[in-house]
Amino acid sequence: MKRAPSEPRSALNNKDTSAQTQRLQILTLLREKQSVNTPEFRDFGIMAPAPRIFELREEGYRIKKILETYQDRTGKIHYGVARYYLSSNTELEYQCEEM
Numbered sequence: 383m384k385r386a387p388s389e390p391r392s393a394l395n396n397k398d399t400s401a402q403t404q405r406l407q408i409l410t411l412l413r414e415k416q417s418v419n420t421p422e423f424r425d426f427g428i429m430a431p432a433p434r435i436f437e438l439r440e441e442g443y444r445i446k447k448i449l450e451t452y453q454d455r456t457g458k459i460h461y462g463v464a465r466y467y468l469s470s471n472t473e474l475e476y477q478c479e480e481m
Contacts, residue, residue: 394426404434405441408466412445417467421452435466444469 393406407428411418423431435445445466452463 399427401434401437404428404431405438408434408438409443412466412468417465419450419452419463419465421454421463431466432464 393403393410396403396407407426408418408423408431411423411426415422418431420431428434435447439445446469447464447466449462450465452460454460
């Protein structure tokens with residue numbers, strides 16, 4: 383059964399690259415996946431998530447960030463890669479405070 387256009391998953395299928403669409407896509411991903419890092423956002427066509435995250439924070443969303451080590455598909459190691467999550471996810475927030 384197909385989803386109605388107003389449902390969140392349709393935001394991820396939208397080919398529009400406007401800032402408004404990207405903000406909606408970021409919120410959808412964070413809600414569906416609990417946390418998303420920068421390369422994962424890029425897999426969904428959001429090439430620079432940091433400015434959109436900043437705008438969402440300005441709108442009142444409590445989005446937290448931790449830095450992690452990430453190994454890309456070529457095997458290269460990247461340090462300090464941002465992973466974002468909505469702070470309403472208390473389990474993740476607790477884990478970050480322990481780090």
